[in-house]
Amino acid sequence: MDSFIIANVERLENELFLVVVLYGDDGYIADRVIVPYENAESAVITIAEVAYKVDVWSSDTTLYKAMLEVPGLNGIIKHPDDTSETGRQIEELMQILRQEFERPALPRWRKWLSSLFRRMTRLIEGDGKYEI
Template sequence: MRPIVIANFEYVGAERFIVTLLYDGSDELLDTVILPCETPVEATIIIRRLAERYSIASPVVWTSDTALYGEMLSKPGYAGAIKHKSDTSITRRVIEQESEILRELYGIEAPAAEPKPVLPKWRSWMLRPLRKLVTKLEGDGRYEI
């Protein structure tokens, strides 16, 4: 079986990265490359360099990104295959695992926590008797819970 490169664009904050994973013929992970990348042209160059590092003439590339797939079709030497997102979900998992390191390396700010909305009056009106009931059931603080 031929080596496979799984490649997708993923985001950390507003920064776009290309995530590429190279598997050998026996489905063992050989290499993972995560680099900032804005265009599919840059991504194909990164994939080509990764393949050349391991002496792969024509890499089989799985992707869920249609723009990246289209770029691979327009260039010789790529055996591109468009796959369902579930087939390439490993790229999302990798970027989630490495997101903190990438934030530090590239100075990406963590997203600000959104403030919680104010509880509507009708809900607080409904909750008041329920909270009283819970305190009575708990024994008004007489028991350790």
């Protein structure tokens, strides 16, 4: 089995993080990187620093488009179920990330309101029906 990367932009409450998980030739996690997300171009540079000339799975279309412009990164668009490991990684490290980036936990009412607005936005945009 060849090594590959799973990379996505994940939301931790109201902040976006780039989550990169490198799997080695043996199929086990060899490395993981979680950094605040700035833009797709800097995210692709971070991915290329983790490993070069590898397959990169992502369910994020913005990252996928940016990877198409970089030689050595074979971007592969996948269903979110196939790339769910990035979500598990950020949930596992949630408390540490809050402390590291000094982000206090959101009050329950703000979490609920934020979740409602994100669901409404997805509904208005067609819930992924018009993406590639």
